[in-house]
Amino acid sequence: MELITTLINGLSLGGIYAMIALGYTMVYGIAKMLNFAHGDIIMVGGYTILVFLNLTGSPILATCFAIAFCVMLGVLVEKLAYKPLRGSSPLAVLITAIGVSYLLQSLAQILFGSASKMVNVGYLDSLSFGGITVQGYTVFTLACSIVVMICLTLFIKCTRLGKAMLAVSEDRGAAQLMGVNVNRIITITFVIGSALAALAGLCTLMKAPTISSTFGSMPGIKAFTAAVIGGIGSIPGAMLGGILLGVVESICNRVSSIAPYTDAIEFGILIVILLIRPTGFLGKKRREKV
């Protein structure tokens, strides 16, 4: 019973990681860049929820505003900071992304101070079935991430835009020759990634209702690890990596003798997997083309 609860908690945590990892992996696959500011979009989402919760009192409305705001911010950051650097060295783009990350954190500190703030997004009743009790937020997060993953998979597999995204990620030049507007595809990628980050922010707040300017850092790094484990650039890879990492984390935290080393174990898994399979579980070797 204990094991099943732990497993469900792990899957739920993995759902959060997967939602964030999808943002990393899609941006990497399509724009060919590591968006290190992605974790901070989660933080912005969290603060937006805080602000609109105080204004409207409705967690649902606040979440909608947070998603909208994160989407706008993500697109804006891409247009202002990353797009001008398209075609320049990956290192320049990486450093810019780190710069954006610090910028967002600093802005959050200026606006909201450096102390943690409580965000009461509401409480969902825990569920019991067959002697197993799971927290309400666990079920909510799990449901949320499953819906997100199914919708995203259908979008990629079944729509014209989804296929264009796959085409751009495999061969940008050839996709342009098909008439695919790469800039538009990149914008859509940032829209999806930022919306998922906001949703991940909500789920994280339901679990632990405090926020500070580094709110998104740890989930961001964990999800990035998950994306790399699954094979960065691969959408199913991000889902797999996220869920795997969530389950490992939840099991490690359950065993008191290894709980202090949970983070080390997770990053250790990353290193071991990269040694055995440098492209991650589902990643592929890619050739760069004009």
Add this chain to the structure above:
Amino acid sequence: MAFLQVDHLKVNYGLIQAIKDVSFSVEQGEIVSLIGANGAGKTTIMHALCNLIPKQSGQICFDGQDITSLAAHKLVPMGIAQVPEGRRIFQELTVVENLQLGGYTRRDKKEIAETLDSVYQRFPILKQRAKQVAGTLSGGEQQMLAMSRALMSHPKLLLLDEPSMGLSPLYVSTIFDMIHQVNQEGTTILLVEQNAKKALAISNRAYVLEVGRIVKTGTGKDLLADDSIRQAYLGG
């Protein structure tokens, strides 16, 4: 003005001048070949035509419009399609998804279905393999797919970069038959080929490119009979 008019095209890679002042034209309905040794700059010209790489200078007009600085993706709806060097089909997508991407800029579902049917009629093997991942096709089948994918946009001008590269003689003939046929159906063709003999044989006109410059031009027939061309490109 010609259907496709390229004037004073210059392309640099860093400090290397890959294309040094190249001008040429293609009239509507023609097959025009660009021939030249490895590294002469043929692919560079093809990439520059579709704005996949930046140009140093030059002007390109197509169908009466200046397309010099038009974004690559805007050329497809205007009627330009390219089969790039090395085919570059989407290996991880299925055959039919590749073909659908070829028709990406077209909106009329019925017309797209008709074009798809005509593609399948031309190459029934593509229909058999429709649901198969394109990376599993043989080289020859991949080339058929790449050509068919380009035709899905219903181009007025088809740019072909070494369509016969790495193919067995049988497939080479299939591809050249197809080029001829597509041209007969009204599509203008600019062809880059290593197989100069076959290319000149089906071309109305050709340009000979040497290290980034056009050194000779003439009708396909004349160039086939030209001694220096025979020696340099046709194996004596």
